[in-house]
Amino acid sequence: MQPILRGGKLRLMLKNNFIKTLVFSILSLIFVCSTQAQDYVEITPKHDENHKTESGDEKYDPIPAIMSHVADAHDWHFFDYNEHSYSMPLPVILWTEKGLVTFMSSAFHHDNLGHHAVEKNGMRFIKFNDRIYQLKDNAPVEYDIEYVTKPLDLSITKNIFAMLMSVALLFFVFLKTANFYKKNGAVAPKGIASFMEALIVFVRDDIARVNIGEKKYMKFMPYLLTIFFFIWFNNMLGLIPWIGGANLTGNIAVTLVLSAFTLVITNINGNKAYWGHIFWMPGAPAPVKILLLPIELVGVLTKPFALMIRLFANITAGHIVVLSLISLIFIFKSIAMSAVAVPFALFISVLELLVAFLQAYVFTLLSALFIGTAVAEHEHH
Numbered sequence: 511m512q513p514i515l516r517g518g519k520l521r522l523m524l525k526n527n528f529i530k531t532l533v534f535s536i537l538s539l540i541f542v543c544s545t546q547a548q549d550y551v552e553i554t555p556k557h558d559e560n561h562k563t564e565s566g567d568e569k570y571d572p573i574p575a576i577m578s579h580v581a582d583a584h585d586w587h588f589f590d591y592n593e594h595s596y597s598m599p600l601p602v603i604l605w606t607e608k609g610l611v612t613f614m615s616s617a618f619h620h621d622n623l624g625h626h627a628v629e630k631n632g633m634r635f636i637k638f639n640d641r642i643y644q645l646k647d648n649a650p651v652e653y654d655i656e657y658v659t660k661p662l663d664l665s666i667t668k669n670i671f672a673m674l675m676s677v678a679l680l681f682f683v684f685l686k687t688a689n690f691y692k693k694n695g696a697v698a699p700k701g702i703a704s705f706m707e708a709l710i711v712f713v714r715d716d717i718a719r720v721n722i723g724e725k726k727y728m729k730f731m732p733y734l735l736t737i738f739f740f741i742w743f744n745n746m747l748g749l750i751p752w753i754g755g756a757n758l759t760g761n762i763a764v765t766l767v768l769s770a771f772t773l774v775i776t777n778i779n780g781n782k783a784y785w786g787h788i789f790w791m792p793g794a795p796a797p798v799k800i801l802l803l804p805i806e807l808v809g810v811l812t813k814p815f816a817l818m819i820r821l822f823a824n825i826t827a828g829h830i831v832v833l834s835l836i837s838l839i840f841i842f843k844s845i846a847m848s849a850v851a852v853p854f855a856l857f858i859s860v861l862e863l864l865v866a867f868l869q870a871y872v873f874t875l876l877s878a879l880f881i882g883t884a885v886a887e888h889e890h891h
């Protein structure tokens with residue numbers, strides 16, 4: 511086993527990792543913003559009679575509370591107390607036909623139809639189902655969808671704010687570690703550096719070197735370290751109530767960007783042997799090669815697709831299970847149910863600590879495996 515990286519090599523690796531994290535985060539922010547440009551939805555309020563019993567008592571519906579937690583939002587909700595919601599407003603940034611419009615999400619108020627509405631720069635905006643729409647100038651009091659347009663939403667939403675927090679944390683950790691080695695050289699690490707060195711060596715020896723190969727693994731270490739720590743940090747922050755709690759890695763737009771990076775890096779670095787096995791598999795008859803060609807091309811896309819779905823589904827499922835267990839207390843309207851719900855929710859939350867690390871490890875491992883197959887030198891028979 512080779513000695514642990516010290517001094518210049520580790521500092522250079524962390525510096526490269528710092529830059530790639532910045533670039534990756536900016537691209538992810540742009541993609542998450544673009545996913546907010548959804549199709550129109552029905553904006554007329556609907557009353558669901560299924561939420562009431564025959565006696566007229568309201569039944570607790572856990573779905574809105576669960577979905578509001580796992581979905582994105584224009585503010586950061588902390589808790590409700592005495593029928594009052596406590597949340598942190600976030601900047602709303604909209605690009606309209608008349609230019610850029612900005613205001614804080616706290617400016618929304620209820621209009622006569624029960625929607626969250628705000629007037630800014632002579633324009634009216636409403637928020638419905640966590641989507642922001644602009645009302646046309648000729649919209650009547652009882653407006654409907656024909657009087658609504660969809661501005662380009664570039665707001666700093668809860669997921670984007672959570673991403674900025676995680677990136678700031680990553681920058682802090684990487685810079686502190688790099689500065690330690692810059693000042694102390696090859697001495698035994700202390701503090702954050704001792705924690706980070708073990709993980710960096712783990713990614714290097716057990717993920718990158720094993721799957722990519724001795725000659726080429728260092729080229730991809732900055733990327734593999736970036737996705738490992740980015741996913742892990744955001745998974746962990748998502749488990750912290752109030753301070754964290756955002757379902758960032760459970761946002762399919764974010765996991766799509768992560769898997770797209772793996773797809774691009776894998777195929778850009780693919781050698782002649784890699785592409786040869788896709789377009790004209792050696793050793794197979796010509797008819798079989800023609801048959802296998804579309805299958806191999808589909809396989810190029812299914813690998814990152816599996817990465818995207820695996821991370822998205824596992825992280826989202828963990829949040830939903832915990833919230834579903836807590837909701838049992840309100841569904842049965844019995845404090846006694848907490849004797850069952852709370853221990854099970856605690857068990858799942860502790861299990862999620864393992865899942866948070868495991869999903870970061872699996873995503874990084876499979877990314878290294880895909881890259882390794884693309885850059886491997888195949889023997890010619």
